[in-house]
Amino acid sequence: MSTPYRQDMPPAGGFEALKYKRNLPLRGPGAYAIPGGVTAICAFGFWRLGKGNLERRELEREKMWSRIYLVPMLMAEGDRDMHRRQLSEYEKEKEIMKDIPGWKIGESVYSNAKYQTREIVLK
Template sequence: MSKVKGPQDLPPKGGYVPFQIERIKLRSIVTGKLGIGIFIVTNIIGMPMYMHSWLRERKLIIEAKSRELATLPILFAENDRAMLKQLKHVRELEADVMKDFPYWEVGTFFGEPIYEDAQPDTYIKPIAEELFVFTDPKERPVLEYIHLLS
């Protein structure tokens, strides 16, 4: 065996401190009664404030919906007016383009009506391709919304 140099590690005099195995209770800042009291006071103060803001927000929602319902007929009428204006322009262009063909009637397909079973005064909403048939495809997005600027 070799010789030990220096003092040997031994337990302290009187022994080690005993292990802590009991539960240490946390320090409580808010007790049960105080927590219930804070909850009740918060609800008593907060509920009228919440109801007031909820009613105010509900009035704003009703007002916004009323504005929307009031302006929708105007917007639909404006859209219809612009579409009819564009249809008139397309018919004028068709008459100008096909003026050299003596048997061509504007608004028909080689003299036959496009819709056979529809009355002559029946309005059939055209698709977008019919509205912009004589325009350059690059200009179509601009022409679709040009009526909003005038």
């Protein structure tokens, strides 16, 4: 004996219709607006890039000229510093070698001119 089979059937009058459409208030930008917007954004970006390149080039030029103007002053400062150090070395040498007769302060100990340093005249 088998149980009577009862097939599941739709309700009377059928199922409710499926809502598959999107009901948004706007459909979005049109076909010409998207490439136009991308073009406008790219044009603005390239314009800003050009302005930035001009400004960077001007800053590089300014830096180069400021370095050119500063070189003589920096060289003079280096020469003054070297002179000060040389005089200090001569004073130390004079103090250390005071007991050695015939020692000349600031004279090179090398007999070859290849090893001589820059001379600063003592007055």
